[in-house]
Amino acid sequence: MAEFEQRDGEARLPFDPATSAPDAGLVFIGIVRSPWTKREDCPKNLRQARERDEAASLIIDKPYRPALAGLEPGQYLHVLSWFDRAPRDLIAQRPRHVDTARGTFALRSPVRPNPIGLHTVKIVAIDLDAGQIGIDAIDLLDGTPLLDLKPYFSSIDAFPEAAD
Numbered sequence: 001m002a003e004f005e006q007r008d009g010e011a012r013l014p015f016d017p018a019t020s021a022p023d024a025g026l027v028f029i030g031i032v033r034s035p036w037t038k039r040e041d042c043p044k045n046l047r048q049a050r051e052r053d054e055a056a057s058l059i060i061d062k063p064y065r066p067a068l069a070g071l072e073p074g075q076y077l078h079v080l081s082w083f084d085r086a087p088r089d090l091i092a093q094r095p096r097h098v099d100t101a102r103g104t105f106a107l108r109s110p111v112r113p114n115p116i117g118l119h120t121v122k123i124v125a126i127d128l129d130a131g132q133i134g135i136d137a138i139d140l141l142d143g144t145p146l147l148d149l150k151p152y153f154s155s156i157d158a159f160p161e162a163a164d
Contacts, residue, residue, distance in 0.1 A: 009101030011092035017113040018088045028145040029067075030060040030131065032081065034138050039085070042141055045108070046119060049137035056121075056138040058146060060131035067149075068128050075123045076152035077135070082145040083115035117144075120152055 006012070034056040036042035043049040049056075058079065060068060071077070090111045094101040104112050117140065125134035133149075 006090075007094040007101070009092060009094045010090055011101070013089045013091055013113070016089050026082075026147060028061075028082065029064045029148065030058060030146045032079075032138055032140045032142065032144040032146060033057045033059055034140055034142045034144075036139075036141050039141065043137075043139045046121070046137060046139050049139045052137070054137065056135050056140075058133040058135060058149070060133070060146070060149075062131060065128060065131040068126065068131065068133070071123060071126055071133070071149075071151070073123050073125055073134075077121055077123055077133075078150040078152055078157075079117075079119040079121055079135075079138075080147040080150070081117035081119065081140055082147050083110035083112075083117055084145055085141065086110040086112070086115045088113055088115055116147065120157075 034042075035054045043052060088111070090109075091104050091113075092101045093104055093107055093109055093111060095107065095109070110117060119138060119140065121135040121138060123133055124136055126132070
C-alpha cells in the first residue's frame with residue numbers, strides 16, 4: 001500500500017480496517033483498463049476524466065459475462081470499484097483544495113474504511129463474448145478491481161433539486 005502524508009486536521013483510526021476481520025465476502029467481477037498508471041496522473045473525478053477524452057474499458061471475467069445481457073451502447077452505468085491501492089484508516093481528511101479537514105464520509109476520496117468507488121459512465125461499445133465494455137471515461141487507475149455494475153435510470157437516480 002502506498003504511503004500517504006497526513007495533513008493538518010486529519011485523523012486516523014486506531015486500527016487498519018484492511019487487517020480486521022471481514023464483515024462481508026466480496027468477489028471481483030473484472031478490472032478497469034484505463035490510461036492512468038500512476039496516482040498523480042489519474043483524474044480526480046469523472047468531469048476531469050471526460051475533459052481529458054481518454055478511452056477506457058471494463059473487462060468482465062468470463063463467469064460473469066452472461067450478466068451483461070441487456071446492456072447496450074448509449075446506456076449509462078453505475079460502476080462500483082475497489083480502490084485496492086488506497087489506505088483505509090483515515091476518518092478525517094483535508095483535501096489539498098480546502099483549508100479544514102472534513103469527515104471521510106463527507107468526501108469522495110478513495111481513502112475510506114471500505115474503499116468502494118462509485119462512477120457513472122456511458123457505454124460507448126460492448127462486446128458480450130469478450131466481456132469488454134468501452135466507456136466514455138473513468139477516474140480509476142489501470143487494473144482497478146470491479147465489484148459490480150448497475151444500470152443508471154434517470155427516473156430514479158437523478159435528483160434535480162439536489163445541491164452540491
